[in-house]
Amino acid sequence: MKPRRSANYHPSIWDxxxxxxxxxxxxxxxxxxxxxxxxxxAKNLLTSTKDPAVLLKLIDSMQxxxxxxxxxxxxxxxxxxxxxxxxxxxYTTALQFRILRERGFPIGxxxxxxxxxxxxxxIESLSSDLEGLLSLYEASHLGMHGENxxxxxxxxxxxxxxxxxxKLDSNAAKxxxxxxxxPLYWRVPRVEARDFIGIYQKDNTKxxxxxxxxxxxxxxxxxxxxxxxxxLQM
Numbered sequence: 543m544k545p546r547r548s549a550n551y552h553p554s555i556w557d558x559x560x561x562x563x564x565x566x567x568x569x570x571x572x573x574x575x576x577x578x579x580x581x582x583x584a585k586n587l588l589t590s591t592k593d594p595a596v597l598l599k600l601i602d603s604m605q606x607x608x609x610x611x612x613x614x615x616x617x618x619x620x621x622x623x624x625x626x627x628x629x630x631x632x633y634t635t636a637l638q639f640r641i642l643r644e645r646g647f648p649i650g651x652x653x654x655x656x657x658x659x660x661x662x663x664x665i666e667s668l669s670s671d672l673e674g675l676l677s678l679y680e681a682s683h684l685g686m687h688g689e690n691x692x693x694x695x696x697x698x699x700x701x702x703x704x705x706x707x708x709k710l711d712s713n714a715a716k717x718x719x720x721x722x723x724x725p726l727y728w729r730v731p732r733v734e735a736r737d738f739i740g741i742y743q744k745d746n747t748k749x750x751x752x753x754x755x756x757x758x759x760x761x762x763x764x765x766x767x768x769x770x771x772x773x774l775q776m
Contacts, residue, residue: 561775564768568761577762580755581612587749588616594624595634602637603749605644606726607742607756608735621645626653632674636681643684644727651689654678664695669702672714676721679703683727713744735760 570577587600601617604610610617621642626649629635635653642649659665668674679699685692700722707718726734739756742748 558775561771564772566761566765566768568758568765570762573758573762577755577758580751580758583751584609584755585613585616587752588613588620594628594638595631598624598634598637598641600749600752601641603742603752605641606734606738607752608731608738609752609756609759612759618645621647626650629653630656632657632668632671633677636674636677640677640681640684640726643681651685651691654691654695658691664698668698670706672703672706672710672718675699675703675706676718679721680726683725713741717741732763 584604588597591597597620601610601620604613604617624638624642626638626642629638635657639649639651639653657665657668676699678695682692682696682699685696703718703722707715710718720737735756739753739760742756743753
């Protein structure tokens, strides 16, 4: 009988001492009331305006910050009344397309036709629209077989994002680089929440209630994971 091969696995870093060392000042017992207050304030944001662009950006922020699960019914209601042919700019159109596709709502790729010239190519003036290009790129990853316009949109956005990346500030360039490497649709939600909290707090248009909610919710969920890990270790 041949000797069994050794896999040469590295020893796990998750030893008992490490797990026992995990501590956190956060708990639902002490922070639950504040969490509920922030959730109510954030819920009110979804009914404070009828502007599709504002609502879509708010929903996108909630999703990326990892707190959308608190408002699923409200978000579904808002999305359900959106008209996919009302938006006129590339950023909002692509954002709406991505959010509706992610959530299983019907929307056709023909919403992007208005951004193509008579020769069938994307309008060249869009080549410097950073937000629009990034939004189109992210939306293109939710295309279905045969939706050539989304494949063309992906090629168009990649080419132009790469060409303007050197002119961007460090925060914007970091976002573009990350998206080109790993599109939003492929990311692990909880890891994305941690990363996006850092990006969002540097955003001049950030909502402070949403930011505080995201930080508190992330720490509270982490506290539950730490407690469960300790219980499993015991």
